[in-house]
Amino acid sequence: MAVYKRTYKGYSGPLTSPLWRFTVLQRYAFKAIFKSRFLLIGYVACFFVPLLAICFLYLNQNASLLAMVGQKPGFLKIDAGWFHNFLTAQAVLAGVLTAFVGPGLVAPDLANGALPVYLSRPFSRFEYILGKGLVLGSLIASITLFPLLTLFGIQSSLVGYQWFEKNLYIGGGILFSCLTIMVVFILLGLSMSAFVRWRIVAGALVLAVFAAGKGFGAVINGVMRTSNGYYLDLQYLLSTIATDLFRQTPEDPPISPLSAWAAVITFCVLLLLLINRKLRVCEVAG
Amino acid sequence: MxxxxxxxxxxxxxxxxxxxxxxxxxxxxxxxxxxxxxxxxxxxxxxxxxxxxxxxxxxxxxxxxxxxxxxxxxxxxxxxxxxxxxxxxxxxxxxxxxxxxxxxxxxxxxxxxxxxxxxxxxxxxxxxxxxxxxxxxxxxxxxxxxxxxxxxxxxxxxxxxxxxxxxxxxxxxxxxxxxxxxxxxxxxxxxxxxxxxxxxxxxxxxxxxxxxxxxxxGVRDEISEQPMQVLIRCDKPDVLASQLFHHSQVVEAKVHADRGGLLVRTHHAESFYKLLNRIALDGVRIESVAPADDDAQSIYEYLIGSEESTK
Amino acid sequence: MMTLWNRQILAIMRIDLAKTFFAKRGLWIYLLALSPAVPMLLHSLLDRHEGNSDFGQDVQIFAGIFQFFYLRIAIFFGCVGIFMNLFRGEMVDKSLHYYLLAPVRREVILVGKFLSGLVASVTIFCGSVLVQWCSLFCHHPASLLNSYMFTGPGASHLVSYLVAAACACVGYGSVFLAAGVLFRNPLIPAAVILLWESADGILPALLKKISVIYWLKSICPISIPSPKGNNSILNLLIFDVDPAPARVAILNLMLLAGFVVVWAAIRARRIEIGYGSE
Missing domain, CATH: 3.40.50.300 (P-loop containing nucleotide triphosphate hydrolases)
Structure with missing residues (x-):
């Protein structure tokens, strides 16, 4: 007679809905990221300029204070250019944040064989990428999209509905520019860490994509006497798109906003292909 | 050096x-x-x-x-x-x-x-x-x-x-x-x-x-709080067990499932061996006597197993 | 003792040079080093210009590319890849302990690794300078080339570029080797150095001299002014200071490298193996 000891009891508690299961990855990700004191300090420092900007907007509309220095409210012009400059500064910080945070999300999972553990659960590759991307995306959004929209809201509330109505396109520019930056940076961070698996080199590669792209683009422009090198300059491409969304495009730009969109989309597709190729459960050991 | x-x-x-x-x-x-x-x-x-x-x-x-x-x-x-x-x-x-x-x-x-x-x-x-x-x-x-x-x-x-x-x-x-x-x-x-x-x-x-x-x-001898285990192969383990229980140094005696031996636990190994010699002379045929817990496994369990179990 | 140290340094170099030159993971360094040569070769093949003005333009373009792309980006990131890999890469591969278990002083290990990184980087980046030089100028008429190279300043320019590239490898190499020894995440010092070196254009004159790029620019034969961007406020801050004499620049870079390598060697004595945290 066989004896079966039924001691194992499976989990019978509530399950996260399959639709939102990708958000599970976020639960511990932030704790792991901010375990590094350097990253925590760096992240907090990213809010320094937005806080300064809020004070600036307030002071710029404070009639009593400005009267003391003989100025009228709004003596400094807050327009699309101002928001564009602010976005540029925050985007640079977002790029550095991507270089430090992005590789730490995927590379350790690949190096330590954790990916098969994730994917042996009811959890797809797409959900994994989405979940990891969301971690990075939410950090980027917190230093670009949210501060910019907050500033836009504060300026609107200080000046009035007319300003808001007239400059609604700035809000649209902020939203779409930040979303574009987020998508590109997320894909760049994830793909580089999947590509090299070594967190530090992946981070250096993220920085190198910006620096080397810009430099090599300039080399092509210089040597070939052309402006096609700008297509390799990711920073320039994103800046061209943002300039267009903020309605600031100069009369004769080296490359048109439409071409910049096409180049960025191509770049994103290439990064997606790289992620698809590298983020696999099976691999052949060499 | x-x-x-x-x-x-x-x-x-x-x-x-x-x-x-x-x-x-x-x-x-x-x-x-x-x-x-x-x-x-x-x-x-x-x-x-x-x-x-x-x-x-x-x-x-x-x-x-x-x-x-x-x-x-x-x-x-x-x-x-x-x-x-x-x-x-x-x-x-x-x-x-x-x-x-x-x-x-x-x-x-x-x-x-x-x-x-x-x-x-x-x-x-x-x-x-x-x-x-x-x-x-x-x-x-x-x-x-x-x-x-x-x-x-x-x-x-x-x-x-x-x-x-x-x-x-x-x-x-x-x-x-x-x-x-x-x-x-x-x-x-x-x-x-x-x-x-x-x-x-x-x-x-x-x-x-x-x-x-x-x-x-040597390490085993130092562990005084754990009784020594001795494995005895003999022809009448039940008789041997009953005789051993009359003596205070024997803590426990277990008859083997094959009824061809006995596992004894004692606090005083030396006096126990002397006692065993006397009993052997009384007609129990003893084939072998061997310590059962002076190997590394037993010492490991005595010294570390207890600490592990308390964690 | 010196003979033993020499033999040990040579043994370390043999092991590490093979890894640096032939590793698949180092392929991107070759791509980065040779990347300027591709458009230069295309330019030679597709845009065949005649005349002194184009030649003069090419000389200026080479100087600009060397100063703003090759030194600041290609050699910088190349040295990050080569020199940080020497120690930190071994930690990631969990193989550094094989060096530490050999009867070799930690200082000797560090010097051996530094020299192997240096030989590899100088070969790759100086080799690439020669390839770029040939790619850019080979399409010009032979008479023009001869007069530039042998009666004009061409040969000394080429030597200066080669010396500058080698000095860049020494300067950046020593700094990144030390970063690999001292920091668990050497990307942090690398990013800080990158920002510092990038900000060279807007730094005050005194602070400019605390960057590697200032001394490297001093070795370059043609001085190219820092480019100005679209931001008018930032442009006000950009200015150039007079370069130092090339000999002084070379000496300073060697002193910097010597100091950093000695410091890293002292710190290497305290290296412990803790792969779990990598």
């Missing part, structure tokens, strides 16, 4: 204890370091080999200090537990490259590399890339690297892991050979019955502390 000496050695990783107040003098021969995972065995070995620096205390190996690597590592060979290897190398290149760092001539380097590879029985596979080696082959090539320069002191962290039974037997024979040549062989292992077979002395660790050291039987 001929011993591995640890003098009040402690190692802390921040607030985490690695090993604490370890004082040892390990003589030549085969010494086993046993203890559960996280007990500090690898930390102790890394400290002896100079891969870690003690927070407190001092270490010397045959009178040499890890701070003098040029002499120290000619005396000591260490096969670590780390499974990493330099990328892209064959087994042969791995051993040869290591020997090159000693400054030997190319001819000597080649000869010594082949000798050590032969000694671990890996000549045929040695021209293949290590990346394609099995776990057992990787263990053996690490061993070849550790013994290649013929060190006087050999430190081996879990060297039997991943070896098949044949390779294990061959490796154990190699340890014996090295021990007989007068080398120090310090082995850490979880496989306690193998430790029992090969080691001259044992060091037991738990939670960063050394809980016992010395020859296994």
């Amino acid at each position: 001929d011993a591995i000496i640890l003098d009040n050695v402690s190692k802390f990783y921040g607030e985490v204890l690695g090993v604490n107040k370890v004082t040892l003098s390990i003589p030549p021969g085969i010494t086993s370091l046993v203890g559960p995972n996280g007990s500090g065995k690898t930390t102790l070995m890394n400290l002896i080999a100079g891969l870690l620096q003690p927070t407190r205390g001092g270490i010397s190996v045959c009178g040499l200090s890890p701070s003098d690597p040029e002499h120290f590592f000619r005396t000591l060979g260490y096969a670590t537990q780390y499974d990493g290897f330099p990328r892209g190398l064959t087994g042969w290149e791995f051993v040869r490259n290591y020997l090159r760092l000693f400054g030997f001539s190319p001819k000597d380097t080649e000869r010594m590399a082949w000798e050590s590879i032969d000694r671990v029985g890996l000549r045929e596979a040695s021209q293949r890339k290590i990346a394609g080696f099995s776990k057992g082959m990787r263990q053996r090539i690490k061993l070849a690297q550790a013994i290649a320069h013929r060190p006087k002191v050999l430190v081996l962290d879990e060297p039997l892991n991943g070896l098949d039974p044949l390779a294990r037997a061959e490796t154990i024979a190699l340890f014996r050979e090295l021990g007989n040549e007068g080398s120090h062989v310090l082995i850490s292992s979880h496989i306690l019955h193998e430790v029992d077979l090969i080691s001259d002395q044992v060091i037991m660790m738990s939670q960063g502390y050394v809980v016992a050291e010395g020859q296994i039987r």
